[in-house]
Amino acid sequence: ASRFSIDRRSIQNMPDIGEDPIRVTQRLPGAAASGASARTHFRGGEENEIGIMLNGQWLFDPFHIRDYQNVFSAIDARAIDGVEVFTGGFPVRYGDRMSGMVLMDSLESEDTRHNEIGISVFNTSFLTAGKKSDRNWLLSARRGNLDLVIDPQFGEPSYFDVFGEFAIELSPNARLSANALYAYDKINLVLETDPLEREQVVSDTKNAQFWLQLESDWSETLASSTVLSFVDFSNRRDGVVNDPEKMIASVQDYRDISQYGIRQDWVWRASPRHRTQWGIHVMYGDADYDYDGTAEYFGLQELYGLPNIDRSLEASPSGASYAVYVADRWKFSSRGVLEWGLRWDDQTYTDLASDAQLSPRFSLVYRVRDKTEVRFSAGRYHQSQGIQSLQIEDGVTNFWPAQRADHLIAGIHHLTDGDIALRGEAFIKEIRDLRPRFENLFDPLGTLPELNADRVRLEPSLAQARGVELSADRTT
DSSP: OEEEEEEHHHHHHSOOGGGOTTGGGGGSTTEEOOSSOSOOEETTOOGGGEEEEETTEEOSOOEESTTTTOOEESOOGGGEEEEEEEEEOOOTTSOSOSSEEEEEEEOOOSSSEEEEEEEOSSEEEEEEEEEETTEEEEEEEEEEOHHHHSOGGGEEEEEEEEEEEEEEEEETTEEEEEEEEEEEEEEEEEEEOOGGGOEEEEEEEEEEEEEEEEEEEOSSSEEEEEEEEEEEEEEEEEEEEEETTTEEEEEEEEEEEEEEEEEEEEEEEEETTEEEEEEEEEEEEEEEEEEEEEEEEOTHHHHTTOOOEEEEEEEOOEEEEEEEEEEEEEOOSSSEEEEEEEEEEEESTTOOSSOOEEEEEEEEEEEEETTEEEEEEEEEEEEOOOTTOOOGGGTOOSOOOOEEEEEEEEEEEEEOTTSOEEEEEEEEEEEESOOOEEEESSOTTOSSGGGSTTEEEEOOSEEEEEEEEEEEEOOO
């Protein structure tokens, strides 16, 4: 796979905004970002095509200021041990994403107790961690400081997040951990303070996630990991634009999402040369959407006959998503390893008659010399439309079929005598079954983008990304 590992020390040393572990992925080959957002594009894909996992759990929208570019992630870089990133070609254990994966594990303190207090332009933070005999704990809390440095007449961006983990060794072969992540945002954005041309949006978001993880070693060759999870998410967006020369508009956009899930992964090491993985993932969710938006156009928009908007919509989808996978890895010689995998996904909340997805994948690594290896992978990757991603703000109340991407990757990796890792990779990614999307041609940063006059609907039939990546890395 196209895999990179970034440790905690490297994340903290990189000159990124707010020591953000998600932003640090923007430094990797094949990654691109706007600079304002913490979200990243991998190898030509959209920013929502990357999955993020922490301690075995899929994180649900882990970003602050989500309605305005997702400026920060809700993960404290000091609370994690490092980041593992797949920019393509990831194994079948990870699915429902077309471009990449970001995997994180929380920090396990080596000390009986460790405390940190931090302050910066971006946040004030507190972290405590420790261990005692068979127990480990960690608690991280951060408060955003932007409201202290921005002139209140332009708004008040208030946000904070809390992450905690408590782990206990139930036995020499079993470990249970309880994890909780809570993020809260209340963003008041004012672009025009004149009462006659008022432009203001207030966004209130609450994101609570809780999960239990049980890791079991049943024997020397068989192990499993089980995760039970719960997500409660709500977002309220109220906005007005009062510009008699262009547009008078208002929005009330309310969303509530609940999800319950179980994930179980098994590993069987039949021999030093053979390993098999399999697992299941079941998630049930329900959502409530309540959207009211109106817009009346003046000036050039009225002159060209742009119709006014009066949109009042509700939706309450509910249902489950399922996934089953199996993968087999075989060391066929002292220099080569082969892995194949097959994944099946399906969703019931979309009300689509036949949209189950089958994703075969294959990868090979062969060491041609002691410090040189060649890699090849080919596979199919699907991504369904999440229950939280209904495009109701643009008048769409149905879910679209899952999108599909076919990856073909070939690369060579070499480690020099000076411990410099050289990497070259070529890739082709062909994307089909793309769902329609909406963009603003001239003002992508508008406060009410779905009501702006430059809003357009794009319906691509297929897409292709291809490229060559060269990189050198040396860790001292």
